[in-house]
Amino acid sequence: MPHLDKNLTKIPLPDANVWYAASFFTTETSDLYFKQLMEQVNWKQEKIKMFGKEILLPRLTAWYGDKSYTYSGLNNKPQPWLPVLLQIKEQVEAATGHKYNSVLLNHYQTGQNSMGWHSDDEPELGPEPNIASVSFGAERRFGFRHRHDKAQKNLYLLIKHGSLLLMQGPTQHNWQHAIPKTAQQTGSRINLTFRTIVG
Numbered sequence: 001m002p003h004l005d006k007n008l009t010k011i012p013l014p015d016a017n018v019w020y021a022a023s024f025f026t027t028e029t030s031d032l033y034f035k036q037l038m039e040q041v042n043w044k045q046e047k048i049k050m051f052g053k054e055i056l057l058p059r060l061t062a063w064y065g066d067k068s069y070t071y072s073g074l075n076n077k078p079q080p081w082l083p084v085l086l087q088i089k090e091q092v093e094a095a096t097g098h099k100y101n102s103v104l105l106n107h108y109q110t111g112q113n114s115m116g117w118h119s120d121d122e123p124e125l126g127p128e129p130n131i132a133s134v135s136f137g138a139e140r141r142f143g144f145r146h147r148h149d150k151a152q153k154n155l156y157l158l159i160k161h162g163s164l165l166l167m168q169g170p171t172q173h174n175w176q177h178a179i180p181k182t183a184q185q186t187g188s189r190i191n192l193t194f195r196t197i198v199g
């Protein structure tokens, strides 16, 4: 299978450009980042409006970076970069060959926390967004679902502690992704998606 960086392997998904490195960070480094992010990030459970009703997001979130960003109707005012986030960003930029100016963080506290099917296709991400996704903590299933071609089967990856997943090119146009709930006993998982807000 083709390789981008020494660790990144291409996922065979048609109409997409997705790369994955299961052990992007060592276990030791991943344990340290997990602890620092748990303690230092300003985690909040946000309320969003859905069908005219206020609901709580089923996970904790935080937004850091240089630009604000509208997502699920929330205008996310960025918080200034933390040193740990800049450290991770630099390594991700070197491996993926892209620069990022923001990061959205998600903290899934149990298997009941989740992320519904969506594409990261907001206009401020530009026509072909580069989304670099780093995960620490519990392993969770990450699903891909084709947006237009019913013949394409869903694909599920088990996302590892210290891994990197890169979605680029036409991926967001053609596929949605999600973190489904699980009935299994699952500890905390933290995910960081590095993005570039244009304009």
Ligand SMILES: O=C(O)CCC(=O)C(=O)O
Binding pocket: 104, 106, 115, 120, 133, 135, 142, 177, 178, 179, 191, 193
């Ligand atoms: O937690 C994940 O792996 C996915 C996060 C995600 O899709 C997002 O933040 O847009």
Ligand SMILES: [Mn+2]
Binding pocket: 118, 119, 120, 177
């Ligand atoms: Mn996403």
